Amino acid sequence: MGCLTTDTPLAGVSLLLLGCGKMGGALLNGWLGRGLEPSAVHVVDPLADLPAGVTRLTAEQAVALPPPDVCLVAIKPQVVPEVLPAYAPLAQAGTVFLSVAAGKTIDGLSGLLGGDAAVVRAMPNTPAAVGRGASVLCANARVPAPTRALCETLMAAVGTVEWVDDESLIDAVTALSGGGPAYVFLLVECLAEAGRANGLPADLAMRLARSTVAGSGALLDGSAEDAATLRKNVTSHKGTTAAALAVLMAEDALQPMVTRAIAAAAERSRELAS
Numbered sequence: 194m195g196c197l198t199t200d201t202p203l204a205g206v207s208l209l210l211l212g213c214g215k216m217g218g219a220l221l222n223g224w225l226g227r228g229l230e231p232s233a234v235h236v237v238d239p240l241a242d243l244p245a246g247v248t249r250l251t252a253e254q255a256v257a258l259p260p261p262d263v264c265l266v267a268i269k270p271q272v273v274p275e276v277l278p279a280y281a282p283l284a285q286a287g288t289v290f291l292s293v294a295a296g297k298t299i300d301g302l303s304g305l306l307g308g309d310a311a312v313v314r315a316m317p318n319t320p321a322a323v324g325r326g327a328s329v330l331c332a333n334a335r336v337p338a339p340t341r342a343l344c345e346t347l348m349a350a351v352g353t354v355e356w357v358d359d360e361s362l363i364d365a366v367t368a369l370s371g372g373g374p375a376y377v378f379l380l381v382e383c384l385a386e387a388g389r390a391n392g393l394p395a396d397l398a399m400r401l402a403r404s405t406v407a408g409s410g411a412l413l414d415g416s417a418e419d420a421a422t423l424r425k426n427v428t429s430h431k432g433t434t435a436a437a438l439a440v441l442m443a444e445d446a447l448q449p450m451v452t453r454a455i456a457a458a459a460e461r462s463r464e465l466a467s
């Protein structure tokens with residue numbers, strides 16, 4: 194297993210990526226930016242553009258090489274059942290499979306890898322590309338403590354990490370933080386469109402929407418206050434924000450809609466298990 198140090202925690206870790214699209218690529222960019230050596234990374238992905246120094250392999254080549262410390266599974270959930278069995282020899286040789294595939298359960302993944310694989314199921318999000326991801330991890334009993342620590346080190350290198358023992362929670366995690374960046378970006382789009390509808394030039398509205406959401410995220414991140422307090426700090430008594438929040442916080446407005454959206458995503462995650 195790769196040697197971990199606090200200075201360069203990713204130095205010496207060997208990695209195989211199955212899939213280097215939006216999420217696999219975001220994680221890889223984050224890891225390379227934090228000291229992972231490109232020469233220690235092999236990727237099986239027929240289509241993705243790869244960063245300089247990273248080697249592309251076929252599945253046959255990947256299983257013929259010495260087993261990597263970690264195999265990241267970042268292919269679409271729908272192709273996992275047909276793709277994963279070819280990598281069973283790596284599982285038998287001690288590689289831990291770190292899967293970010295939505296919905297795919299630890300038992301299901303382990304079964305595709307021969308039945309007794311060490312599997313960590315993770316749900317990250319794309320801000321990992323800039324070191325600001327949020328991941329939740331869950332491991333099976335076959336993952337020894339040092340391997341668990343290695344997976345935590347990898348995910349912690351690109352953002353916050355939390356562990357859960359109850360794997361069923363990962364469906365709601367997927368709905369909230371896995372897809373969460375999309376909802377925030379939609380808010381930017383909605384703000385920009387609302388600004389345009391209220392008379393602003395479209396490009397100015399989009400610039401204001403982007404910097405308002407990014408700035409609010411930075412303020413939230415650096416603040417000891419909770420989100421409700423930061424919201425109240427903006428809201429003057431009988432002022433303009435209060436007028437907007439009366440619409441957004443009406444009984445049938447944003448909260449029930451967001452709760453329904455998260456429930457729909459969690460249900461889709463459960464469906465993707467099979």
Ligand SMILES: NC(=O)C1=CN([C@@H]2O[C@H](COP(=O)(O)OP(=O)(O)OC[C@H]3O[C@@H](n4cnc5c(N)ncnc54)[C@H](O)[C@@H]3O)[C@@H](O)[C@H]2O)C=CC1
Nearest residue numbers: 212213214215216237238240241267268269270293294295
């Ligand atoms: N995009 C996101 O924000 C997040 C995605 N995920 C999960 O990450 C996984 C990947 O999703 P995305 O990156 O969004 O999809 P994507 O379509 O961008 O990437 C998938 C990649 O897999 C490659 N691929 C297809 N067949 C392959 C094979 N047989 N062997 C190796 N590579 C193959 C494709 O060429 C593509 O580059 C999914 O399981 C998804 O649930 C998890 C958290 C967030």
Ligand SMILES: O=C(O)[C@@H]1CCC=N1
Nearest residue numbers: 295367368371372373
């Ligand atoms: O939309 C999806 O299924 C994946 C999982 C979380 C974010 N993207």
